[in-house]
Amino acid sequence: MFLLRIILFPFSLIYGLIMAIRNWLFDRNIKPVMKVDSAVISVGNLSVGGTGKTPHVEYLLRSLSQQFKTAALSRGYGRKSKGFVEVLSSAEVTQVGDEALNYAQKFDGKINVAVCEKRVEGAQQLLQNHPETEVVVLDDAYQHRYIHRDCNILLTEYNKPFFRDFVLPAGRLREFRSGKKRADVVIVTKSPQSLEQRQKDSFIKGLGMPNSVPVFFSEIAYGAMISLQTKAVKKASEEVLLVTGIGNPQPLIEHLELTSKVTHLKFGDHHDYTIKDIEKIHKLFDTFVSAEKMIVTTEKDAVRLLNSALKTKLADYPWYFQEMTVKIDDESKLLKKIYSYVKSNQ
Incomplete structure (x- = not known):
């Protein structure tokens, strides 16, 4: 990473100079x-x-x-x-x-x-x-x-x-x-x-x-888990599949790991989820052995998932989003x- 930064540094100076002007x-x-x-x-x-x-x-x-x-x-x-x-x-x-x-x-x-x-x-x-x-x-x-x-x-x-x-x-x-x-x-x-x-x-x-x-x-400040399908409130399960498409999911991972075993699937920021993505998520979730398990995502991800043709694909799985404020x-x-x-x- 250090070597890469040295190589890219001249380009950073050019870009920074353009912004400075x-x-x-x-x-x-x-x-x-x-x-x-x-x-x-x-x-x-x-x-x-x-x-x-x-x-x-x-x-x-x-x-x-x-x-x-x-x-x-x-x-x-x-x-x-x-x-x-x-x-x-x-x-x-x-x-x-x-x-x-x-x-x-x-x-x-x-x-x-x-x-x-x-x-x-x-x-x-x-x-x-x-x-x-x-x-x-x-x-x-x-x-x-x-x-x-x-x-x-x-x-x-x-x-x-x-x-x-x-x-x-x-x-x-x-x-x-x-x-x-x-x-x-x-x-x-x-x-x-x-x-x-x-x-x-x-x-x-x-x-x-x-x-x-x-x-x-x-x-x-983390709140409750809210069901994407029913809006029911629940605490984090014993095993969690975390699905994120945000800039920095690390704080959320650390929060969930306080109470749950967490497996994380990370997508790019503002990711546009596809049917293949959902199938991949569900396939991985099906390998979890715990009876107490859930799929957790962020509120921004939930907005994209529920406002698309993918909504019906989520119905048979326990999808929740993590409520958070500051x-x-x-x-x-x-x-x-x-x-x-x-x-x-x-």
Whole structure:
């Protein structure tokens, strides 16, 4: 791996330089930045994935929607459609993407959800359709600089922080580490439970953020197992076949291994499951000898599996998804900060 990084490093410098020039053009107002008629909160990261963005976006949507008319705008990664599409809970995952559909189904009309690869165009259309909207949450938009944002939230994973990473292709960063300077808030994700203050202080020092930028630490809070077929709730079985198509499944593996024997089948992020995939999964599951066994997947994977022709193929097997949320230290301080950005725009 070290040798490969050395070989790829010159290409990383070229890519990083291109991104640095692009950022310089935005910083000097040579490239235009458009402000829309609502507050805009952006959630994103410097890396290409695996920071736990989706549960943090859900957390913000849930919190903001309790006080403000809230909407979510995503690119709609993996969808086959183009342009602006408003997302209903009954939408096809192929037309809107799994993350946006997950938000629409989870909040079921309490917020408005849309996808558009051009964020300015998407936000303008969303506000035209729903002029009562007070705040738009941009999903994975840290590098989408054409739209003005009132608050830029930067996520970085505790075990894979951006300050120990390299720019693509030698590493996983989308731009140089200096991109951190655009952050108004930093959330360190997937932090260990009961993190001591000295450990937090050490990590914050590594981030190198100015004192004016608050840093929060979040950890994953796992809930129950929810049946894909019946929505029944159950504890993890003695033996688990874990099926994932997400950026970083390691925290989930470690959680399940606390109570179960885990076999993991890993697919690529946002994987589009096929009949052959399901047959392979079921064939492996049939080899498990334990009477107490189940197939576990993530909520994002469940959205793709249930919103396709594969749904009927799952019926004869015990498929469950692992419920998860995030728990943030000093939550009241974070929400006060976020709310202040929204109120200042009113």
